[in-house]
Amino acid sequence: MEFRGDREDLADAVRAVLERGCPGSRATLLGSLATGKADAYSDIDIEWVVPDDRFAACLAQVGALLRLVHPVAEVRVDPDFLRSDRRRLLFVRFEQVPLFWRLDLSVRARSVADETDYDEGNPAARAHEGEWSRPASALANAIGAVKAAARHRNGDAHGLVDRGFARIGEADSATGAWTDDIKRLARAAARREPRLATLAQRVAALADEHLGHGPQRSG
Numbered sequence: 001m002e003f004r005g006d007r008e009d010l011a012d013a014v015r016a017v018l019e020r021g022c023p024g025s026r027a028t029l030l031g032s033l034a035t036g037k038a039d040a041y042s043d044i045d046i047e048w049v050v051p052d053d054r055f056a057a058c059l060a061q062v063g064a065l066l067r068l069v070h071p072v073a074e075v076r077v078d079p080d081f082l083r084s085d086r087r088r089l090l091f092v093r094f095e096q097v098p099l100f101w102r103l104d105l106s107v108r109a110r111s112v113a114d115e116t117d118y119d120e121g122n123p124a125a126r127a128h129e130g131e132w133s134r135p136a137s138a139l140a141n142a143i144g145a146v147k148a149a150a151r152h153r154n155g156d157a158h159g160l161v162d163r164g165f166a167r168i169g170e171a172d173s174a175t176g177a178w179t180d181d182i183k184r185l186a187r188a189a190a191r192r193e194p195r196l197a198t199l200a201q202r203v204a205a206l207a208d209e210h211l212g213h214g215p216q217r218s219g
Contacts, residue, residue, distance in 0.1 A: 001070070001071055001095065001096060002096045002097075003070050003094065003096065003097050007033070007038075007042075007044065007098075007101050008033065010044065010069070010070070010094070010097065010101060010103075011029055011033060011044045011046065011103075013069045013070075014027070014044070014046060014066065014069055014103060014105075015027040015028075015029065015046060017065050017066070017068050017069050018046075018048050018062075018065055021058075021061060021065040022048075022050050022051075022054055022057075022058045022061075024050075024051045024054070025048060025049060025050040025051065025054070025058065026048070026049045027046055027047070027048045027049075028046065028047045028048075028049070029044075029045070029046055030045040030046065030047055030106075031043075031044075031045030031104075032045075033045065039151070040100070041100050041146075041147040041150055041151060042100070043100060043101065043102045043103070043104055044101060044102065044103045044104065045104045045106075046103065046104070046105050046106070047105075047106040047108065048105060048106065048107045048108070049108050049109075049110055049113045050107065050108070050109060050110065051109075051110055052086070052109040052110055052111050055085075055086060055107075055109045058107065059088060059107060062075075062090065062105070062107070063075055066092060066094075066103075069094075070094045070095065070097070071094065071095040071096075072092060072093070072094055072095065073093045073094060073095045074091075074092070074093045074136070075090055075091070075092050075093075076090070076091040076132070076133070076136055076137070076140075077089070077090055077091075077127070077132065078090075078091065079126060079127035079131070079132040079137075080119075080120070080125065080126055080127075081119055081125050081126075082125070082126065082127035082131060082132065083124060083125050083126065083127065084118075084119040084122070084125040085109075085119075085125075086108065086109035086111065086112045086118065086119070087106075087107070087108050087109070087112060087118050087119050087125070088106075088107040089104065089105070089106050089107075090103075090104075090105040090106075090107065091103070091104060091105075091140065092104075092105055099143050099202060099203070099206055100143070100147065102140075102143075133193060134167050134168050134192070135168055135189040135190070135192045135193035135196055136189070136193065136196060137164075137167055138164040138165070138167045138168045138185060138188070138189040139164075139185075139186060139189045139196060139199055139200060139203055141160045141161065141163055141164030141167070141185065142160075142161070142164055142182045142185045142186050142189070142203045142207075143203055143206065144156075144160045145157045145160040145161050145164070145174075145178065145181070145182050145185070146178075146182055146203070146206050146207050146210055146211065148160060149178040149182075149210075149211055150210045150211060154176065157174070157178055158174045158176070161173070161174035161178075161181045161182065161185055162174050164185045164189070165185060165188065168188060168189060168192050170185075170188045172184060172185075172188065178207065178211050179207045179208060179211045179212060179213065182203065182204070182207040182211075183203075183204045183207060186200040186201075186203040186204050186207075187200060187204075
C-alpha cells in the first residue's frame with residue numbers, strides 16, 4: 001500500500017499516533033525537517049519522550065502504533081542503546097515509501113530527556129553480538145552513501161562505504177566510483193543475510209537512479 005502523502009505528512013501522522021498511544025508523552029520533530037532545511041534526501045527524525053513508568057510499555061507497542069500510520073517493513077534498534085534502561089534509537093523503514101524516508105525515532109524516558117549523552121559509551125547499554133544484524137546495518141550505510149554522494153559529500157560517502165564493508169568483515173573499500181561501490185556493498189550484505197536480497201536490489205536501483213550508471217568517480 002503506497003502512502004498517500006508527502007514526507008511531512010508521514011512525519012505528522014507518526015507524531016500524532018505516538019502521542020495518542022501514550023498519554024503524557026511528547027513526540028517532537030527534529031533535524032532538517034524541523035528547521036526547514038530538508039532536501040530530497042533527508043530522513044525523518046522524531047524524539048518521543050515518554051513517562052518513565054511507561055518506557056517499557058511504549059517500546060513494546062511502538063511497532064503496532066506505527067502500523068496504524070502505514071505498514072512497517074522493518075524496525076532496527078541502534079545496538080549502542082539496545083539494553084539501555086531509559087533510551088532507545090529505532091530505525092524504521094515503512095513499506096512502499098522512498099528509502100530516504102527512514103524514520104529515526106529516539107525514545108527517551110522523561111527523566112533523561114535533557115541528558116543528550118545518557119548511556120553513550122556505556123557497555124551495559126550495548127547489544128550483545130548476535131542481537132543485531134550487521135548486514136542490515138551495512139545496507140543502511142549503503143543508503144547513507146547514496147545520500148552523501150548525491151549531496152557531493154564525498155568524504156562522508158567514503159566513510160560510510162568503508163564502515164559498511166568493515167561491519168560485515170568484507171575485505172573491500174570505497175574507490176570513489178560510488179554507484180559500483182554501493183552496489184558491491186549491497187551485494188555483500190545480501191550474501192551474508194539472504195533475507196535482505198530484495199532490499200539490496202532496491203539500494204542498487206537507488207544508486208543507479210541518483211548517481212547514474214557506469215564508473216563515475218569522485219573528484
